[in-house]
Amino acid sequence: MQQVHAAAGASRRRLLTGTAGLVAAPFVIRSARAAEAVSIGVVMPLSGANAQFGINARNGVQFVADQINAAGGIKALGGAKIELVVADATSSPTNAASVAQRLITQNRVLAMIGAFASSLTIAISEITERRNLPLLTMSFSDEITGRGFKNIFQVVAKASVLGKAQLDLTMQLAQAAGQKLERIAIMYEDTAYGTSQSGGLRAAAKAAGVEVVMDEAYPLGITDVTPLINKLRGANAQAVFPVSYLNDSLQIIRAMRAQQIDIPTIGGAAGYVIPDFARGLGPAAEGVLSISPANYDLAPELTEPFRQRFGYFMVHEALENGVCLSVVAEALEKTGKADREALRDALRGHRFETGLAKAMTGGAVQFDATGLNTLSEPVMVQWRGDQLVTVAPGHLARAQAVWKR
Amino acid sequence: MSRALVALALLAAALLPLALESEGYAIHVLTLALLFAALGQAWNIVGGLANQMSLGHAAFFGIGAYAATILQIRFGLSPWLGLVVALALGGLAAALISLPTMRLRGHYFALATLACGEVMRVIANTAAPLTGGPAGISVPFGAEGVWMMRFEGGRPIYWLMLGALVVVTVVFEVIRRGALGYRLRAVRENIAAAEAIGVDTARVKLQAAVISGALTAALGVLYAQFNFFFDPDTVFGVASISVRIALMAIIGGIGTAAGPILGALIVIPLEEFANAALSDRAAGLSQLVYGAVLIAMVLVEPRGLMALRFSWTFRPRRASA
Numbered sequence: 001m002q003q004v005h006a007a008a009g010a011s012r013r014r015l016l017t018g019t020a021g022l023v024a025a026p027f028v029i030r031s032a033r034a035a036e037a038v039s040i041g042v043v044m045p046l047s048g049a050n051a052q053f054g055i056n057a058r059n060g061v062q063f064v065a066d067q068i069n070a071a072g073g074i075k076a077l078g079g080a081k082i083e084l085v086v087a088d089a090t091s092s093p094t095n096a097a098s099v100a101q102r103l104i105t106q107n108r109v110l111a112m113i114g115a116f117a118s119s120l121t122i123a124i125s126e127i128t129e130r131r132n133l134p135l136l137t138m139s140f141s142d143e144i145t146g147r148g149f150k151n152i153f154q155v156v157a158k159a160s161v162l163g164k165a166q167l168d169l170t171m172q173l174a175q176a177a178g179q180k181l182e183r184i185a186i187m188y189e190d191t192a193y194g195t196s197q198s199g200g201l202r203a204a205a206k207a208a209g210v211e212v213v214m215d216e217a218y219p220l221g222i223t224d225v226t227p228l229i230n231k232l233r234g235a236n237a238q239a240v241f242p243v244s245y246l247n248d249s250l251q252i253i254r255a256m257r258a259q260q261i262d263i264p265t266i267g268g269a270a271g272y273v274i275p276d277f278a279r280g281l282g283p284a285a286e287g288v289l290s291i292s293p294a295n296y297d298l299a300p301e302l303t304e305p306f307r308q309r310f311g312y313f314m315v316h317e318a319l320e321n322g323v324c325l326s327v328v329a330e331a332l333e334k335t336g337k338a339d340r341e342a343l344r345d346a347l348r349g350h351r352f353e354t355g356l357a358k359a360m361t362g363g364a365v366q367f368d369a370t371g372l373n374t375l376s377e378p379v380m381v382q383w384r385g386d387q388l389v390t391v392a393p394g395h396l397a398r399a400q401a402v403w404k405r
Numbered sequence: 406m407s408r409a410l411v412a413l414a415l416l417a418a419a420l421l422p423l424a425l426e427s428e429g430y431a432i433h434v435l436t437l438a439l440l441f442a443a444l445g446q447a448w449n450i451v452g453g454l455a456n457q458m459s460l461g462h463a464a465f466f467g468i469g470a471y472a473a474t475i476l477q478i479r480f481g482l483s484p485w486l487g488l489v490v491a492l493a494l495g496g497l498a499a500a501l502i503s504l505p506t507m508r509l510r511g512h513y514f515a516l517a518t519l520a521c522g523e524v525m526r527v528i529a530n531t532a533a534p535l536t537g538g539p540a541g542i543s544v545p546f547g548a549e550g551v552w553m554m555r556f557e558g559g560r561p562i563y564w565l566m567l568g569a570l571v572v573v574t575v576v577f578e579v580i581r582r583g584a585l586g587y588r589l590r591a592v593r594e595n596i597a598a599a600e601a602i603g604v605d606t607a608r609v610k611l612q613a614a615v616i617s618g619a620l621t622a623a624l625g626v627l628y629a630q631f632n633f634f635f636d637p638d639t640v641f642g643v644a645s646i647s648v649r650i651a652l653m654a655i656i657g658g659i660g661t662a663a664g665p666i667l668g669a670l671i672v673i674p675l676e677e678f679a680n681a682a683l684s685d686r687a688a689g690l691s692q693l694v695y696g697a698v699l700i701a702m703v704l705v706e707p708r709g710l711m712a713l714r715f716s717w718t719f720r721p722r723r724a725s726a
Contacts, residue, residue, distance in 0.1 A: 047689035088684030088691055092645050093541070095680070097632050098437065102430040102681060119541050119636045126543065126633035131428065143540055190530050192540040192636065 037083040038074060038338055040065075040328060041103035042321075043114035043124060048091035049221065052246065052276065053116050053317050057138075058086055060318030061113055063306050064325040064356055074329060076336040082329065089115045093123030100124040104131055110338055111136065113324045116317060118144065118159075118192040125152050134344045136328065138293070138320035140269075141196050145370040151344055153371045155320050155327070155360070156293035157378050159193065162269065163200020165378035166241060166291040169392040170266050171208060173289075173380065174239070177403035185214035185237035187228055187252070188268070189244045194220075197243050197268050213237050222248055229255040243268030250280045257284045264289060264403060266380075275312045278386045285383045287402050292316050292381045294323075295390045297398050299359035313388070319359060326355035327365050361396060418567055427558035436559065438673040439566035440628060444646075445653030445665025446573045447620035450580060451613050452651060453660035454589040458511070461518030463646035464502065464525045465495040465618040469625025470640045471529065474542055477553075484554040488626050495622020496615045503614035507607060510596075519643060526641035541636030544629055554630045562631050569627055570666070573620050578662050580616070589613055621650075656702055658711025667710055672699070 042061050044054035065082045073079040085107045089096040096115055103109045104127070111134040115121045118141030128135040129149045137144060137152065140159035144152060157165070167184075174181045186201055188194035194217070205212050214235040218228060229252070232240060240263060242252050249271035256265070267290035271277060278285040296303035296314040303314035306322075314322075331346040332338065352365040362375030380392035382401055391401035425432045444466070451457045472494050473487025482490075506517040529536045536542060549555045556562055580586050588609040591599035599606055629635060639645055649672075657668025676695050683691035706712055 046684055047692045051689060086684065088680055088689075090680070090692065092642070093634060093636060093639050094437075094632055094645065095676075097634075098430075098433060098677060099680065099684075101433040102677070105426060105429040105433075106681070119539075119634075119638075122541060122543065123632065123634045126546075129546065141540060143543075147543065147546075190539050195533070195539050 036078060036080045038077065038080050038332065039083050039085055039107055039109045040325065041100070041107065041109035041112035041114070042084050042086045043089045043096060043099050043103065043112060043120070044086070044321075045091055045116055045120060046086075046088040049247075050091060050117055050245065052274070053270070054089070056274065056315050057116050057317045057321040059310050060306070060314065060320070060322035061325050063309065063314075063318070064322040064329075067305075067355070068325075068329050074332045076333045077338060080338070082325070085109055089117075089120045089124070091117070091120075093119050096120040096123045097127055100127040104128075104133060109133070110340055111328050111343060113137070113321055113328075115139070118196075125149060128152070132344070133340050134328075134347060136324035136347075138317060138324065140293070141192050143192075143196075145372040149371065151371075153324075153327075153347055153367050153373070155323050155365055155373045155376065157376045158372065159196035160200035160203070162291055162293065162378050163197040163202075163243075164204040165380075166197070166266055166268060167201050167204035167208065167210070169291070169378075169380040170239060170241075170264070170289070171210075172394075173392055173401045173403050174264075176401070179238070179403070181210055181238050183211050183213045183235075183237050185216075185232050185235050185240040186212055187214070187216045187218065187232070187240070187242050187244075189220045189222070189248055190217040191220050191245075193245075193270065194243045194268075198241075201241055201243070201268075214240075218248075220245070220248070222251070225251045225255045228252070229259055229261065232256070233259060233261060237263060239264045239266060241266050241268065242272075244271050246271035246274065246276055246280075249277060253281055253284055253288065262404060266290060269293065269316065273381060273388060274315045275386065278383055286385070287404065288383045289391070289401070290381055290388075291378050292388075293376060293378055294319050294360055295379050295381050295388055296359070297388065297390055298361065298379070298396060302356055302359045319356070322356045323360055323365060326357050327352045330354050330357070415571070419564065422560045422563045427560055429559065432559040432563055434674055434677050436563045436566050436631060437677075438669045439563070439570050440624060440631065441649065441653050441673055442666045442669035443566065443570040443573045444621060444624050444650045445657065445669055446570065446577050446662070447617050447624065448650045449654045449660065449662075449665050450577055450589075450617040450620075451610075453654055453664070454581060454586055454593065455610060455613055456593040456659075457507075457610065457613075458515045458651065459518040459617075460515045460643070460647045460651060461502065461520070461522040462617075462621050462650045463522040463641045463643065464518075465498055465621035466625040466628070466646050466650075467522075467525055467529065467637070467640035468494050468498050469622030470629040470635055471536055471542070471625075472622070473626040474544055474629045474635075475535065478542070478545060483552050484626055484630050485552070488623050491622040491626045492619045495625075496619035498622070499614045499618025500611060502618075503611050507610045507614070519647065522641055522643060522647050526637050529637035529641055536637065539636060539638070541634060541639075543634045546633070562627075565627060566631070569624060573624075574662055574666070576616065576620065580613070581662070585609065585612060652699070654709070656699065656709060658709030661709075661711050664709055664711045671710065 044057045046054045069081045073081045087099045113136050118139040121137045121139040138156050142158045145154045188198040265288050269292050272290035273292045294316045306314035330352050335342045335346045357365045361377040368374050379390050381388045382391045390398045469491035476482040502521045588604045653668035654665045658664030679691040679695040
């Protein structure tokens, strides 16, 4: 460690002599953890394009960890505290894999939670699967539980299911308002998330006999959406389904409003369901719909403390990542030992109904043989002021949807 | 550096993993550093000897990674054979890219090559049936075996990367000391003068580009086997690959065999260390520190850290000033 500090000291000579140490030194992280604490890795994109989502997700996990620790830790392990090891996955799968490796061997984590973006999660899962370490995630991609891996757990519905629900629930809302949808527009960013979710959307449209009059991919970080919106104007669609992260979603809605296109807009989660969306758009956000794998208003008593602590509502990525930790804690209570393989076996099959897991649709979490949470059901949410209200499906709805044709 | 010193360093590098935890983090970082050292060295053939600042080496890297992985998935082809295919495809791609861009100089060459990498990224994102599109592609997970390049623990792939670095460095040194090296340096110093003394500059540049591209593609295959998963934005990325490759040589010292090795052994662990030490503090702080240190390195010695070493060796007064 001495050499490492010397390198940070930045004298040129010492920098070079310190190099050897830097290279070989296994990077010991200062961690004054109690002997019995349970280390859980939290790998999120804390820098780069998805940083805001990563920070939200980290807050969600932190929220649950603090609750568990305040309530006396893991009782079956003699009151062991949960210790989070937070690491930045950046936006590159190569870095995400390195980080995962580090958490396993340096920090001796028992399980990992991460990493928001599907490509990062998949990269990490290649490491965790080979090391038999449970990885819990709220990434959507179908690939995640589609590869026959034994150590991965997806707490939300898959992208294709989300895409299908995005269309099906919209059809229901339109029908309830007396409109039959016949022509829709799809636009999505060409990322893993955008393509797989739009795939589900497209397949559902075909199955429902709805014509897709516009089907456009655009690059992530698009700077001018005007051509896209011009095309939308010409397409004569009755509703538009944009699937994107935050910046694109703001641009798309702004450009639509500027051109006075006010057909119903049904976003694909991500950028459409975080406070920054309403903050960035102001009144233009009102009434925008989005699909979401979960919503905070389904369990206000569990999510309100989050708002009080962090100052914004418990966005779905915070909620679901918190659920990941909640599920791990309950599984540890069940096995009574801090062993990764015992933990993995305890995760599978059991119905998790304590803590934040109750806030998921279905009121619980249960993983099937592939690691998918079979109880998760996507919901449709709508912006009302600075709040997101669940409006579909019927049995979960908290309010009637506003549908403008 | 004397031969004995090189042999000693090599022996130490080969024995080092035995002292480290087999599936540990340190070995993972070192393997990554060796990979980027080899990539920087392959880049050095064009960027260092001929001073053709390519920012498009991701094109070859990605072609290698994709070609071998797709062949492995579809036809069960061994990555060792994939290496051969990658060498051929990388060389071919380099020739194709080199033909229209070789007359460009300086920034124009850099921009043109940058565009080539970006074009490949867009193609890989679009050709989803072949490449898996933006969702990325995973190397098949199965039983261990040398033939399929699947190993127990982290040591074999470390040795594989070390071997790759040795091969690329030998190729670089052979070129540098040989006729091609002199011709490339003639091109670098003054292209008109090189033409005047009878150097076929177009041909020399093409040769260098093909060798560099082929080696880079082969390293792409090893990367795929090391990281198990990649997507177009990773292997064809400007920041993640193209600039990083060039960075190794630039930080270490362009045009010298030790430059990219030194660069990679500093830059990669530095990046990891910044992430390990700082990423649980303020979000993004680790990247900021990493970037700031890189900027400081280039400001302190624009010729690379190798130059720094020489200036200490030969002019100690200047260094202490």
